[in-house]
Amino acid sequence: MRGWRIFYLLGLMVMCGLFFGALQDIHPFGEPVEPAMDDYFLERAQEERAVNNVVTSIVFDYRGFDTLGEAAVLFTAVTSVVALFRKGGHER
Amino acid sequence: MADVVHTAVLVLIVVSAFFAAWFRDLLAAVISLAIMSLMISLEFYILQAPDVAIAEAGIGAGLSTAIYMIALRACKRTRR
Amino acid sequence: MNPLSLIVRTVCNVFAWFMVIFGAYIIVHGHLSPGGGFQGGAVVATFIAFLLVAHGGKRLLGWVKEGLFSAVESTGLLIFLGAGLFGISTTFFYNFLAKKGGLFGSVVPLGSNTGVLNSSGTIALMNLAVGLEVVAGLSLIIVYMFKGIRLELDREEESHDR
Numbered sequence: 001m002r003g004w005r006i007f008y009l010l011g012l013m014v015m016c017g018l019f020f021g022a023l024q025d026i027h028p029f030g031e032p033v034e035p036a037m038d039d040y041f042l043e044r045a046q047e048e049r050a051v052n053n054v055v056t057s058i059v060f061d062y063r064g065f066d067t068l069g070e071a072a073v074l075f076t077a078v079t080s081v082v083a084l085f086r087k088g089g090h091e092r
Numbered sequence: 093m094a095d096v097v098h099t100a101v102l103v104l105i106v107v108s109a110f111f112a113a114w115f116r117d118l119l120a121a122v123i124s125l126a127i128m129s130l131m132i133s134l135e136f137y138i139l140q141a142p143d144v145a146i147a148e149a150g151i152g153a154g155l156s157t158a159i160y161m162i163a164l165r166a167c168k169r170t171r172r
Numbered sequence: 173m174n175p176l177s178l179i180v181r182t183v184c185n186v187f188a189w190f191m192v193i194f195g196a197y198i199i200v201h202g203h204l205s206p207g208g209g210f211q212g213g214a215v216v217a218t219f220i221a222f223l224l225v226a227h228g229g230k231r232l233l234g235w236v237k238e239g240l241f242s243a244v245e246s247t248g249l250l251i252f253l254g255a256g257l258f259g260i261s262t263t264f265f266y267n268f269l270a271k272k273g274g275l276f277g278s279v280v281p282l283g284s285n286t287g288v289l290n291s292s293g294t295i296a297l298m299n300l301a302v303g304l305e306v307v308a309g310l311s312l313i314i315v316y317m318f319k320g321i322r323l324e325l326d327r328e329e330e331s332h333d334r
Contacts, residue, residue, distance in 0.1 A: 046280060046282055047282060048270075049267050049270050049292060049293065049295065050270045050271045050277075050278065050279055050280050050291045050292055050293065051203045051270075051280070051291060051292035051293075051295055052203065052204055052280060052285070052287045052291075052292075053202070053203050053204055053205065053206070055143055055206070056202055056203045056208055056292075056295055056299070057203075057292075057295060059208065060208070060294070060295045060298045060299065060302075061265065061267050061293075061294070061295055064256060064264075064265030064298070065264065065265060067252075067298070067302070068252065068253070068256065068265075070210070071249055071252055071302060071305055072249075074305065074306065074309050075245070075249055075305070075309065077309075077313070078245065078309040078310075078312050078313055081312070081313045081316055081317065082242075082312065082316050084320065085316045085317055085319060085320025085321075085323075086316070086320075142206035142207075143206050143207060143208065143211065145206075146198065146206060146207050146211040146214075146215070147210060147211045147214060150211060150214030150215045150217075150218060151214050154214070154215075154218040154221065155214060155217060155218060155221060155310060155314070158218075158221035158224070158225065158314060159313070159314065159317060161225075162224075162314070162317050162318055162321055163317070163321070165321050165325070166321045166325060
């Protein structure tokens with residue numbers, strides 16, 4: 001038990017070093033790295049899809065397949081909870 | 093002023109996360125986790141993502157707290 | 173869970189409905205304001221958790237019907253998939269209702285404006301569908317978890333008798 005604690009401490013120090021190393025060249029807040037795609041959506045969303053909320057137009061239209069995956073994940077979670085807690089589910 | 097509020101919210105996130113791991117009473121830990129979720133939702137709002145803020149406030153502070161409470165009914169209230 | 177005091181139950185009876193109204197507002201205005209089906213559904217599902225905490229599990233289990241929730245959840249997912257499949261002549265998830273007139277097809281003016289409620293084609297329809305699915309699904313999780321926990325507690329008491 002006591003021997004493992006040294007490894008935990010070493011791992012923590014390595015993780016801290018990596019995080020602070022990555023913090024040295026962090027991108028400034030609020031400036032997107034590659035704004036071409038953002039500009040495309042902001043210009044086209046209102047006239048193409050007739051929607052004011054660009055975030056919703058991306059979530060449900062341009063990237064609707066991702067939302068289908070999200071809905072499927074929720075459906076699977078509900079199914080597993082119902083299968084786990086169903087009445088008489090684990091009678092021996 | 094905005095920087096002060098932002099820093100206070102970030103500090104509160106870390107403090108409530110620490111208390112969620114530190115409390116022996118699991119009910120207090122769950123409430124501390126709910127406060128952490130609320131602060132994270134405030135942080136999302138400050139970072140101008142109101143969509144994620146609503147989702148975090150509904151799921152994190154509302155539903156997951158209720159689910160943890162239901163789960164706490166079936167086990168011992170304090171941690172070993 | 174046992175019911176809480178009369179004060180908590182009265183406050184729940186008065187104010188729980190505002191949570192439903194707010195969640196429905198978030199779902200219906202998903203294409204105009206921040207939020208959408210998932211966020212509004214989570215807010216509405218908090219209503220069931222509120223009822224469970226305030227009125228106790230025995231009365232809640234008398235009110236809710238799990239079969240209805242299950243059917244609503246499946247219906248929401250099927251409407252979502254169907255709205256994606258109907259645009260298959262162009263691409264999967266193509267917005268085939270936008271700017272066609274009718275219930276969902278108004279044209280919005282360009283630039284910043286206050287928004288038109290019956291615009292945005294399948295986006296509003298998918299918001300409603302995902303909202304139905306999330307409301308029913310999260311309520312179903314809470315109700316079934318409570319039923320399972322109650323089953324567990326009952327069996328524990330039985331085993332103590334032996």
